Amino acid sequence: MEGHLNLTLKIWRQKNANVAGKFETYQVSGISTDMSFLEMIDVLNNRLIEEGDDPVAFDHDCREGICGMCSMYINGRPHGPNRGVTTCQLHMRSFQDGETITVEPWRASAFPVIKDLVVNRSAFDRIIAAGGFVSVNTGNAQDANNLPIPKEDADEAFAAAACIGCGACVAACKNASAMLFTSAKISQLALLPQGKVEAANRAQAMVAQMDEEGFGACSNTGACEAECPKGISIENIARMNREYFSATFSSK
Amino acid sequence: MAITGLFLISFLLVHCSLNALIFLNDGGVAFNEGAEFMGTNPVIRTMEIVLFAGLLLHIYDGLRLWFENKSKRPVAYAVVDGAANSKWYSRSMGLLGTLLLLFLILHLKHFWYFSRLTEGLEDHTLYAEMQAVFMNPVVVIVYVLGCISLGYHLLHGFSSAFQSIGWNHPKYMPTIKTIGAIFSIVIPAVFAAMPIAFYFHLIQ
Ligand code: HEM
Ligand code: SF4
Ligand code: FES
Numbered sequence: 356m357e358g359h360l361n362l363t364l365k366i367w368r369q370k371n372a373n374v375a376g377k378f379e380t381y382q383v384s385g386i387s388t389d390m391s392f393l394e395m396i397d398v399l400n401n402r403l404i405e406e407g408d409d410p411v412a413f414d415h416d417c418r419e420g421i422c423g424m425c426s427m428y429i430n431g432r433p434h435g436p437n438r439g440v441t442t443c444q445l446h447m448r449s450f451q452d453g454e455t456i457t458v459e460p461w462r463a464s465a466f467p468v469i470k471d472l473v474v475n476r477s478a479f480d481r482i483i484a485a486g487g488f489v490s491v492n493t494g495n496a497q498d499a500n501n502l503p504i505p506k507e508d509a510d511e512a513f514a515a516a517a518c519i520g521c522g523a524c525v526a527a528c529k530n531a532s533a534m535l536f537t538s539a540k541i542s543q544l545a546l547l548p549q550g551k552v553e554a555a556n557r558a559q560a561m562v563a564q565m566d567e568e569g570f571g572a573c574s575n576t577g578a579c580e581a582e583c584p585k586g587i588s589i590e591n592i593a594r595m596n597r598e599y600f601s602a603t604f605s606s607k
Numbered sequence: 608m609a610i611t612g613l614f615l616i617s618f619l620l621v622h623c624s625l626n627a628l629i630f631l632n633d634g635g636v637a638f639n640e641g642a643e644f645m646g647t648n649p650v651i652r653t654m655e656i657v658l659f660a661g662l663l664l665h666i667y668d669g670l671r672l673w674f675e676n677k678s679k680r681p682v683a684y685a686v687v688d689g690a691a692n693s694k695w696y697s698r699s700m701g702l703l704g705t706l707l708l709l710f711l712i713l714h715l716k717h718f719w720y721f722s723r724l725t726e727g728l729e730d731h732t733l734y735a736e737m738q739a740v741f742m743n744p745v746v747v748i749v750y751v752l753g754c755i756s757l758g759y760h761l762l763h764g765f766s767s768a769f770q771s772i773g774w775n776h777p778k779y780m781p782t783i784k785t786i787g788a789i790f791s792i793v794i795p796a797v798f799a800a801m802p803i804a805f806y807f808h809l810i811q
Contacts (some may be wrong), residue, residue: 396746432688464681531680571675575766577692581692590777600773
């Protein structure tokens with residue numbers, strides 16, 4: 356059943372990374388409960404543009420939970436009150452009429468604010484570039500049956516590969532740690548024969564890059580796993596720790 | 608962090624078992640014999656040095672991580688719903704550890720200082736000293752609070768240490784968590800029972 360909501364929005368506005376931001380309060384009315392959270396912000400932005408104001412900048416692309424762009428910290432939680440969804444998959448029926456909703460950007464020194472709710476997540480790209488690949492020669496693909504992979508390993512690798520790089524794990528973590536993201540990107544390769552070859556180097560290089568980007572350490576609170584829209588497990592972090600220790604131990 | 612934490616856990620097990628001898632209610636005979644052994648055996652005296660080193664390393668690492676991790680989010684969130692995704696004690700290890708540290712300073716002054724650095728043992732036994740110290744209700748309350756801090760520190764720390772060293776396996780983690788929870792409740796409860804028992808003269 357469609358309903359309509361009147362809401363008070365407290366949204367973080369910040370011109371760029373070099374100036375301090377502050378909250379602005381907006382009223383929106385007649386918001387359909389069938390809208391997504393992003394569509395609700397679209398409604399607000401339309402009005403701001405018509406009134407000659409600067410619309411709220413926010414990241415979005417696919418609007419179906421697969422690109423990982425829609426970073427928003429809503430009422431104290433990444434991607435809002437529901438588990439297992441991104442902001443674009445969050446419906447307004449999850450809110451009450453008359454509610455005040457606070458919307459903030461991901462806050463981490465490794466994710467500087469570009470504008471309003473948009474943060475720069477290229478630190479993640481540099482972690483991937485440091486080792487999140489397999490080095491294979493180009494040419495014809497070999498017959499897939501040449502590389503038998505146990506079903507369990509394939510499933511686990513696939514579960515890790517579901518990470519969309521959204522950064523909710525960093526946003527949720529009290530230490531702004533990127534261990535869940537990095538461990539997912541390490542695990543998706545380390546579990547497969549193609550990735551085993553470079554596993555030791557990969558763990559060391561990606562962890563070193565993660566530290567250099569200024570993410571915090573892991574306190575094992577499990578907040579990342581709880582807030583991850585793709586349900587990435589912290590078992591991946593334990594695997595990364597194993598890979599990292601054994602690589603450090605045996606590296607030359 | 609994990610290695611020193613697990614090492615401190617193994618110490619707690621020994622310390623708690625030995626101290627529990629007071630509950631034999633034999634006027635401290637068995638306990639004093641144990642204390643005498645721990646105070647004179649060269650292997651134990653060497654382990655005491657390792658223990659202090661481990662504790663200092665754990666404290667140094669813990670406080671360093673606490674401050675370093677804090678600095679990774681220079682602009683704080685206005686609204687944080689921490690309870691939605693994690694346990695408060697897992698987010699408060701630095702605070703719980705600091706409370707533990709304050710308790711430990713008092714605790715070491717009471718008993719370690721007394722038995723190792725003063726001539727006190729010549730006048731009366733460690734058991735008698737315990738009886739005397741725990742006549743003060745404020746001390747008893749501080750000790751019980753210290754044990755509660757320890758309980759919550761371990762409730763997160765025990766299984767967290769295994770995760771840190773990479774021992775998270777679907778087959779074993781539930782068992783580790785169960786053992787961790789039992790350990791975190793039983794050990795601090797037995798410790799807390801000691802000052803309480805002395806204060807209320809439940810043991811003589
Ligand atoms: C008998 C005393 C203690 C025991 C048995 C103990 C045990 C543990 C264990 C098992 C962990 C988990 C390690 C991991 O997750 O890898 C831990 C973490 C921690 N401990 Fe202790 N601890 C004790 C005293 C202290 C003290 C005195 C401090 C003082 C500051 C402290 C500060 C910390 C901190 C800050 C952490 C969390 C580190 C992180 O962010 O992961 N602990 N402790
Ligand atoms: S691990 Fe989960 S929360 Fe972190 S970036 Fe990947 S999908 Fe997002
Ligand atoms: S916009 Fe792509 S995941 Fe939300």
